[in-house]
Amino acid sequence: MNPNASALLDAAPGPPLVNASRFRAAHAGDWERLDDILKRIEKGSLGRLSDEELLALPGLYRTTLSSLSVARDTSLDRALVAYLEQLSTRAYFQIYGVRTSPWRQLAHFFVRGWAEAVQSLWKETLVTVFLTLASATVGYLLVASDPSWFYGIIPQAMAGGRDPTATAAALRETLYARHDDFLGTFAAFLFTHNSQIAIFSFALGFAFAVPTVLLVVYNGLSVGAFVEVFAAKGLGWNAVGWLCIHGTTELFAICLSAAAGMRIGLAIAFPGRETRTDAAVRAGRSAALVMAGTIVMLSVAGLLEGIGRQTITDDTSRYAIGLAMLAGWCLYFYLPRRARG
Structure with missing residues (x-):
């Protein structure tokens, strides 16, 4: 498990409208998998990703966006919201960002x-x-x-x-x-x-x-x-x-x-x-x-x-x-x- 993600998942939540522990347990795996794929892409290792990982990337992005929406609406702790916002932004630029050469x-x-x-x-x-x-x-x-x-x-x-x-x-x-x-x-x-x-x-x-x-x-x-x-x-x-x-x-x-x-x-x-x-x-x-x-x-x-x-x-x-x-x-x-x- 990613240490940063673990620290965020263990942070004490505010008064939520849903069960925070169950929410984290249900979605933490998707967040960590998306984070791992993004780190490899950002390091220039796109060619080493499997077809399964490339196909999974858009779905993981949508799942993270959904989790972010729930985290905001149900008043989960700010650290988790910030983590999901950052993760969603990184995924957006990797999926929809257009990479063109200077020429x-x-x-x-x-x-x-x-x-x-x-x-x-x-x-x-x-x-x-x-x-x-x-x-x-x-x-x-x-x-x-x-x-x-x-x-x-x-x-x-x-x-x-x-x-x-x-x-x-x-x-x-x-x-x-x-x-x-x-x-x-x-x-x-x-x-x-x-x-x-x-x-x-x-x-x-x-x-x-x-x-x-x-x-x-x-x-x-x-x-x-x-x-x-x-x-x-x-x-x-x-x-x-x-x-x-x-x-x-x-x-x-x-x-x-x-x-x-x-x-x-x-x-x-x-x-x-x-x-x-x-x-x-x-x-x-x-x-x-x-x-x-x-x-x-x-x-x-x-x-x-x-x-x-x-x-x-x-x-x-x-x-x-x-x-x-x-x-x-x-x-x-x-x-x-x-x-x-």
């Missing part, structure tokens, strides 16, 4: 999990896309009406000389000049910068999504202000192409990250009949999958920004790559998938 889990993430999580956030995604486009338009109009707005939106260090005081020739050079010696470093810097924006958009969502919305709006204002500087010198089409090759992927990733953060923030602000903690946990399941996937998108955007954008100087090619990437992401996320059997 299969990764494949499921890319084939179905990530896309389904993004689809579940379609409302929040539409909001973040709208906020980005609207704030970009506002940023463009503000700088067009008064160039001094540019310095209030984009720090001078980040502008890197691409500000209202730059000449058309200088701005054109930033769009088409090659800097092959620094492409790797530049790509790493941009990936880090863009990842920070996405992570903050997600992480700040817990504060009722307000900081997330503000960050999305600021990011949109920056894009609009940047484009206007070039448009004022007749280079608007060129600047948008320069941004397009990577921006469709990057901005989409940031919008998805913000949508994930917004989902958590709204769940906390409006939990409904759930507690705020339960609502946040439920919302966080899909949001976390989306956030994990955006790291992949930002990696792709970093390569396009740091390498492709600097080596491909034809405007048509830049637009073609950027729009093709956007179409590819949309098809990947929103193309209907077969229902799981």
